[in-house]
Amino acid sequence: MGTALIYDEEMTKYKLLWVDPACKIEVPERLTVSHEALVATGLADRCVSIPVREATEADILLVHSEEYLEGVKKTPYMTLEDLQEFTLQYGDVYFHPNIYHCAKLAIGASLQLVDAVMTGKVRNGMALVRPPGHHSMRSAASGFCVFNNVAIAAQYAKRQYGVKRVLIVDWDIHHGQGVQYCFEDDPSVLYFSWHRYEHQKFWPQLRESDFDSVGKEKGAGFNINVPWNKVKMQNSDYLSIFFHVLLPVAYEFSPDLVLVCAGFDSAIGDPEGEMCATPDIFAHLTHLLMNLAGGKVCAVLEGGYNLTSLPQSVCQTVQTLLGDPAPRPANLESPCKSALESLQCVRSAHRQYWSCLKHAADLPTSDISTKRIKLEEEGEKTGEGEEDKGTDEKVWAQPPKRVAPSIRTAVVLPDGVACPDQCERFSSPGDPDPLVVSKLRENYLKDGDDGNALTTLYSLTALADKMDRNEICSGLVLVRDVSMAMMCVVQHAATALSNRVLVVCVGDGKVRSDCSEDGKTLVVQFSSKESDDQRSKYYIPVCLQKGCSDVPGLLHSISGLLLPLGYEYDPGLVLLVQMPDSGICDSVWQQLIGLLQGLARGHTLVLMREDERTRVGPTASSLLGNAAPSLGQLHAPLPEDVKAVESLRHRLKSDWKLLQTTAPETG
Ligand SMILES: CC(O)(O)NCCCCNCCCN
Numbered sequence: 001m002g003t004a005l006i007y008d009e010e011m012t013k014y015k016l017l018w019v020d021p022a023c024k025i026e027v028p029e030r031l032t033v034s035h036e037a038l039v040a041t042g043l044a045d046r047c048v049s050i051p052v053r054e055a056t057e058a059d060i061l062l063v064h065s066e067e068y069l070e071g072v073k074k075t076p077y078m079t080l081e082d083l084q085e086f087t088l089q090y091g092d093v094y095f096h097p098n099i100y101h102c103a104k105l106a107i108g109a110s111l112q113l114v115d116a117v118m119t120g121k122v123r124n125g126m127a128l129v130r131p132p133g134h135h136s137m138r139s140a141a142s143g144f145c146v147f148n149n150v151a152i153a154a155q156y157a158k159r160q161y162g163v164k165r166v167l168i169v170d171w172d173i174h175h176g177q178g179v180q181y182c183f184e185d186d187p188s189v190l191y192f193s194w195h196r197y198e199h200q201k202f203w204p205q206l207r208e209s210d211f212d213s214v215g216k217e218k219g220a221g222f223n224i225n226v227p228w229n230k231v232k233m234q235n236s237d238y239l240s241i242f243f244h245v246l247l248p249v250a251y252e253f254s255p256d257l258v259l260v261c262a263g264f265d266s267a268i269g270d271p272e273g274e275m276c277a278t279p280d281i282f283a284h285l286t287h288l289l290m291n292l293a294g295g296k297v298c299a300v301l302e303g304g305y306n307l308t309s310l311p312q313s314v315c316q317t318v319q320t321l322l323g324d325p326a327p328r329p330a331n332l333e334s335p336c337k338s339a340l341e342s343l344q345c346v347r348s349a350h351r352q353y354w355s356c357l358k359h360a361a362d363l364p365t366s367d368i369s370t371k372r373i374k375l376e377e378e379g380e381k382t383g384e385g386e387e388d389k390g391t392d393e394k395v396w397a398q399p400p401k402r403v404a405p406s407i408r409t410a411v412v413l414p415d416g417v418a419c420p421d422q423c424e425r426f427s428s429p430g431d432p433d434p435l436v437v438s439k440l441r442e443n444y445l446k447d448g449d450d451g452n453a454l455t456t457l458y459s460l461t462a463l464a465d466k467m468d469r470n471e472i473c474s475g476l477v478l479v480r481d482v483s484m485a486m487m488c489v490v491q492h493a494a495t496a497l498s499n500r501v502l503v504v505c506v507g508d509g510k511v512r513s514d515c516s517e518d519g520k521t522l523v524v525q526f527s528s529k530e531s532d533d534q535r536s537k538y539y540i541p542v543c544l545q546k547g548c549s550d551v552p553g554l555l556h557s558i559s560g561l562l563l564p565l566g567y568e569y570d571p572g573l574v575l576l577v578q579m580p581d582s583g584i585c586d587s588v589w590q591q592l593i594g595l596l597q598g599l600a601r602g603h604t605l606v607l608m609r610e611d612e613r614t615r616v617g618p619t620a621s622s623l624l625g626n627a628a629p630s631l632g633q634l635h636a637p638l639p640e641d642v643k644a645v646e647s648l649r650h651r652l653k654s655d656w657k658l659l660q661t662t663a664p665e666t667g
């Protein structure tokens with residue numbers, strides 16, 4: 001299934017008609033440069049183009065009051081003075097004779113996107129709209145927003161399609177207070193937002209934008225605010241929040257639909273955000289959401305005011321929705337102290353609501369809420385100046401080209417096992433290299449192994465070479481002896497491949513842990529047995545009480561351990577090994593494959609025992625980029641497993657910075 005792109009140039013036909021420093025950044029060019037970039041890169045042509053429609057009054061009344069709608073309805077007929085007068089009642093927003101029309105198209109675009117995804121016409125999609133929506137409230141415009149596009153889309157999805165649970169991810173750099181107010185007592189809509197806050201000094205300067213606003217009454221726990229109390233946040237800060245807050249909670253919540261308030265003022269160069277995250281980070285943020293809700297992800301444009309990083313970020317997002325592998329998350333640094341403080345505060349505020357956060361640490365000693373109070377006392381609570389901050393011009397590298405290899409998934413299967421459609425059978429090219437063969441024979445073949453064990457091994461190494469050269473994206477090989485084949489690839493990688501290899505072992509079994517201390521391989525093994533292997537930075541055994549059959553435990557350690565490790569390690573190849581009798585169920589196996597494909601430009605090589613024939617189909621489906629089936633609502637991971645992950649993180653965080661979930665003790 002494809003990716004929808006919804007855009008209409010009519011939404012460029014309104015602008016600021018008077019002087020207002022607060023609003024001058026919201027210009028029609030935001031939409032034109034974004035759409036033009038999608039066209040110029042060829043991405044628009046790969047999408048399913050779906051027309052906008054005008055929202056009906058009923059659509060608007062799903063969120064807004066009649067009196068507010070009546071007021072906005074009059075704006076097309078207002079004089080300039082009346083428009084300015086009408087605008088004065090709201091904050092940081094402007095009206096225009098055509099903005100009501102465009103606001104109805106922005107809602108209509110969002111609802112068309114929801115229709116296309118919910119009816120299965122497409123898998124996911126993006127709506128390029130203006131005016132944005134997430135600040136607008138039931139009876140008020142705010143922050144360039146007139147109607148709340150995404151809030152209306154959520155209500156519409158619930159009413160029209162009986163959607164039970166909607167996850168709204170708001171990665172815009174401003175707090176979507178309008179969305180928060182709309183759903184704060186509603187447990188069927190989980191609203192997640194990060195936003196520049198600076199201890200309430202940054203617009204909209206609301207006390208309720210802080211981490212302790214967790215929702216109300218039945219909605220308690222279903223509103224997650226992550227305040228950024230400093231600027232210059234980087235990719236690692238953003239990813240840490242996804243790994244240690246959003247993903248664990250999102251999997252526990254198990255949404256039927258994911259809506260994204262896709263604002264790109266959180267990207268480098270933006271005058272509002274003043275952050276340092278690069279446009280390619282949105283490839284990863286998008287990718288990490290794409291295995292939720294069976295892949296039903298609707299991204300709706302919110303903010304984004306740098307006319308260079310905005311289109312780059314939009315393209316990164318759409319290219320990922322289309323299924324292209326994400327660029328490698330190169331050289332991630334440690335999250336900064338302020339980000340870790342916020343991370344710790346959010347996890348602590350929500351630990352009573354989400355079992356995956358049960359063992360989160362207390363509020364940091366340097367409790368940042370006291371900072372807010374101190375600032376209030378000192379009257380430092382001033383809106384950031386409306387005057388043009390001399391934003392020192394930021395420069396950043398063009399996002400790397402993301403060329404998808406001609407072959408997406410190659411397979412090496414025993415005779416009699418059908419090749420899954422859209423996959424290609426792989427057989428080693430040309431005559432086997434005698435040197436490699438003799439090495440394989442002497443190292444890996446037991447006597448009695450027949451010829452085709454050797455052929456399989458040879459194909460395996462040849463396939464790894466092709467992936468290393470980006471000629472094939474992913475691979476699936478069924479082998480007789482999984483451990484031996486794993487050693488063969490690791491050995492081959494150590495000598496022949498240019499890149500680091502992340503080895504993910506699912507299930508019990510001896511993994512020669514002396515594979516390397518040189519950092520060429522990182523082995524993470526999920527099993528039910530405490531491993532007696534000496535602990536090292538590059539061999540990380542994760543012991544789960546009930547082994548890999550325990551969905552919540554495995555998911556929790558994937559999002560809270562494996563992904564941070566994998567992103568920080570940034571391998572060129574991921575070797576995913578399913579040990580015999582691992583007990584892992586297909587749906588978790590598919591989630592694991594889907595999530596790991598955010599690494600190594602999607603170069604995931606899967607090894608399974610040759611009798612796992614029933615798993616060939618689901619494995620191939622995930623390697624092809626199809627969304628994994630939803631796991632359904634997860635019950636709590638076992639406390640022992642949550643504690644085991646916490647203690648592993650605590651032990652390893654000096655080596656692996658993305659495992660940190662608390663601010664370093666001040667002292
Ligand atoms: C959709 C959105 O979240 O990007 N709207 C941002 C509104 C910002 C209002 N303050 C502007 C001050 C200018 N220096």
Ligand SMILES: [Zn+2]
Pocket residue numbers: 172173174263265272302303304
């Ligand atoms: Zn914004």
